[in-house]
Amino acid sequence: MLDDYVLIGLLFVVAFALPVLAITFGNLLGPKKPNRIKNDVYECGMEAFGPAWVRFRVQYYIFALIFLVFDVELMLLFPIAVAYDFLPLFAIVEAVLFILILTAALLYVWRKNALEWS
Amino acid sequence: MDDFRVADLFTSIGRLWTNWLVDLGVSDPWILFINSLIGAILIVVIPVTIVVFTIMGERKIIGRFQDRLGPNRVGPFGFLQTVPDVVKLLTKEIITPDHVDKVMYHIAPMMSVVAVLLIWAVIPFAPNVIGADLDIGVIYFVAVASFGTLAVLFAGWSSNNKYALVAAFRAVAQLISYEVPLVLSLLVPVLLASSMSMQTIVETQRQGWFVILAPISMLIFFISSTAEIGRSPFDLLEADSEIVAGYNIEYSGMKFAMFFLGEWIHAFTICALTATLFFGGWLGPFVTQVPALGVVYFFLKMFILYFVQVWIRTTMPRLRIDHLLNFNWKFLVPLALANLMVMSLVTRLLNPIEGPAADPVVQGAVFFGANLVLVVAALMIVGGVARRARQAQEAQRFRAVASGVQG
Numbered sequence: 001m002l003d004d005y006v007l008i009g010l011l012f013v014v015a016f017a018l019p020v021l022a023i024t025f026g027n028l029l030g031p032k033k034p035n036r037i038k039n040d041v042y043e044c045g046m047e048a049f050g051p052a053w054v055r056f057r058v059q060y061y062i063f064a065l066i067f068l069v070f071d072v073e074l075m076l077l078f079p080i081a082v083a084y085d086f087l088p089l090f091a092i093v094e095a096v097l098f099i100l101i102l103t104a105a106l107l108y109v110w111r112k113n114a115l116e117w118s
Numbered sequence: 119m120d121d122f123r124v125a126d127l128f129t130s131i132g133r134l135w136t137n138w139l140v141d142l143g144v145s146d147p148w149i150l151f152i153n154s155l156i157g158a159i160l161i162v163v164i165p166v167t168i169v170v171f172t173i174m175g176e177r178k179i180i181g182r183f184q185d186r187l188g189p190n191r192v193g194p195f196g197f198l199q200t201v202p203d204v205v206k207l208l209t210k211e212i213i214t215p216d217h218v219d220k221v222m223y224h225i226a227p228m229m230s231v232v233a234v235l236l237i238w239a240v241i242p243f244a245p246n247v248i249g250a251d252l253d254i255g256v257i258y259f260v261a262v263a264s265f266g267t268l269a270v271l272f273a274g275w276s277s278n279n280k281y282a283l284v285a286a287f288r289a290v291a292q293l294i295s296y297e298v299p300l301v302l303s304l305l306v307p308v309l310l311a312s313s314m315s316m317q318t319i320v321e322t323q324r325q326g327w328f329v330i331l332a333p334i335s336m337l338i339f340f341i342s343s344t345a346e347i348g349r350s351p352f353d354l355l356e357a358d359s360e361i362v363a364g365y366n367i368e369y370s371g372m373k374f375a376m377f378f379l380g381e382w383i384h385a386f387t388i389c390a391l392t393a394t395l396f397f398g399g400w401l402g403p404f405v406t407q408v409p410a411l412g413v414v415y416f417f418l419k420m421f422i423l424y425f426v427q428v429w430i431r432t433t434m435p436r437l438r439i440d441h442l443l444n445f446n447w448k449f450l451v452p453l454a455l456a457n458l459m460v461m462s463l464v465t466r467l468l469n470p471i472e473g474p475a476a477d478p479v480v481q482g483a484v485f486f487g488a489n490l491v492l493v494v495a496a497l498m499i500v501g502g503v504a505r506r507a508r509q510a511q512e513a514q515r516f517r518a519v520a521s522g523v524q525g
Binding site: 030040 | 462
């Protein structure tokens with residue numbers, strides 16, 4: 001079983017080698033004539049106005065947080081799904097209760113207007 | 119030559135090759151290493167070869183959808199158009215702007231390719247023809263695919279460009295949000311097969327494809343993975359008319375091509391995954407007698423799904439970001455949660471743990487019926503909410519008009 005991970009490891013190396021080779025070839029074949037204007041930040045042709053690394057809307061952050069909660073809880077559901085053949089009805093009902101708690105979290109977020117985009 | 123069978127072509131070649139290595143006196147760890155290396159190279163070469171054809175094919179298909187010919191100058195019917203395109207990209211200058219965050223900027227294009235190529239390790243082409251039949255195949259896919267999201271974030275943030283930054287924000291909102299229904303819908307095939315190994319999931323579908331047993335999961339999976347690859351109608355990440363090209367705006371030449379490559383490979387990779395998880399993968403007539411046919415069935419299903427995806431792409435206009443997120447969080451996620459609950463209960467009630475399993479036909483009918491009820495209920499709730507919102511709006515307008523008449 002562990003043998004399979006040899007392939008995954010080698011695949012990672014080979015898959016990384018493909019873009020590295022392609023970019024190296026591109027570097028070799030393409031011209032290289034940098035100048036100040038070409039290397040400047042693109043912004044409608046005008047000179048760039050201030051840096052781009054600015055403060056941004058908290059809304060994006062809230063979505064990332066909600067995602068984090070959901071993703072962690074979903075990972076806990078995978079073992080239940082794999083062991084499904086051995087679970088009696090009682091255990092399934094427990095799992096459904098767990099999903100209902102997840103749904104309650106979604107409803108809470110919804111009621112708190114965290115899903116609104118305005 | 120004793121055990122060579124054309125019917126079982128790929129496994130036979132593999133066995134002959136391994137026997138030859140053993141005869142040469144190569145030790146076991148080295149055989150494992152050599153075979154894994156060949157497998158890895160094949161897994162990289164196969165999607166990269168397919169992508170050459172899908173780029174050309176998609177441009178022709180979109181051309182036909184839009185009532186024009188598509189590329190038709192290079193080679194017969196323009197089939198060689200991709201070759202000059204690649205040559206052009208190779209000979210372009212690779213510009214690195216001055217104010218970028220160097221490490222992230224250089225890693226991002228590579229990551230976007232690596233992420234999708236790694237997925238192909240767990241996709242089964244035929245019985246016994248699979249890169250690595252991991253016990254945790256499905257979780258492996260979820261884990262590896264999220265590298266792609268990271269690549270978009272890296273590229274957007276490190277470019278030090280406002281357009282790229284906006285695209286990176288949208289990536290957070292869109293790609294991350296749509297991962298929730300994606301994983302939720304993946305739980306249903308895992309639950310039905312009671313395993314996360316891709317081969318076991320395909321084998322279980324001999325009883326009936328999961329698209330019949332769990333059509334809602336299939337639709338949610340297909341929709342949310344279309345959002346994951348950022349294609350129209352979910353192409354907010356690179357909305358050409360709003361943020362120029364989004365996260366890859368500061369990339370040029372071969373580095374831009376890497377994002378392009380990753381995205382196009384991802385496009386048919388999710389079709390391959392949908393075919394495997396819901397449409398029976400390599401299953402088809404006579405596949406038990408002639409396992410080599412599995413490859414044909416697999417690619418056939420994949421390309422049919424790919425055509426459907428191109429069809430969606432040419433048909434739908436782009437969504438607005440608040441509609442996009444509402445659709446995800448207020449429709450897909452609740453529906454996926456309800457679907458998961460119903461499926462887990464119905465499966466256990468039909469097949470009690472001590473007792474006879476239900477007849478496959480009955481089971482299929484009950485599952486399909488349950489899914490249908492769920493869809494109708496969900497659409498009725500959405501319709502009711504929309505009607506109430508519309509009535510409230512109309513009442514408000516009526517009041518406004520009435521007060522206007524009085525004043």
